[in-house]
Amino acid sequence: MPLSPTEVIVGSGPKNTNGVRNTLIDVHVEMLRDANIPARIATLSDVGSEHKPRWAEEQGDWEPLFVVVPKEYQPQAFHINQSIETGTIRICLQCEASNKPGATRCPRCGVADERDPAQLQDEYDVWVQKHRASK
DSSP, X not given: OOOOTTEEXXXXXXXXXXXXXXXXXXXXXXXXXXXXXXXXXXXXHHHOGXXXXXXXXXXXXOOEEEXXXXXXXXXXXXXXXXXXXXXXXXXXXXXXXXXXXXXXXXXTTOOBOOOOHHHHHHHHHHHHHHHHHTO
């Protein structure tokens, strides 16, 4: 469904990562919908090549997906985006699917995850520092 003049893009990501469906996009849309923001996933052909993100060109032949909302919901959508960027989404230790904040069980494989979000953020920060130091 083509992007209408009353819609805006509030997020993007690759359709697949390492050959597996990018569940982060799906969780992003679910979080927006949980906040009563009508959101949908659009493809590059829906939004037009002028919206193709730089990462899609730099990373090879990945098909980008876009998270789209009505313009009037853009401020609320960006608020949800901020919570996503602060590490509230969990990654399943078993299958690496993205899980909504507060989820105690992975929706894809069913593995329980009752880790503390603050602990997860600390572990991630340590990983990022190690990754940067190794370059």
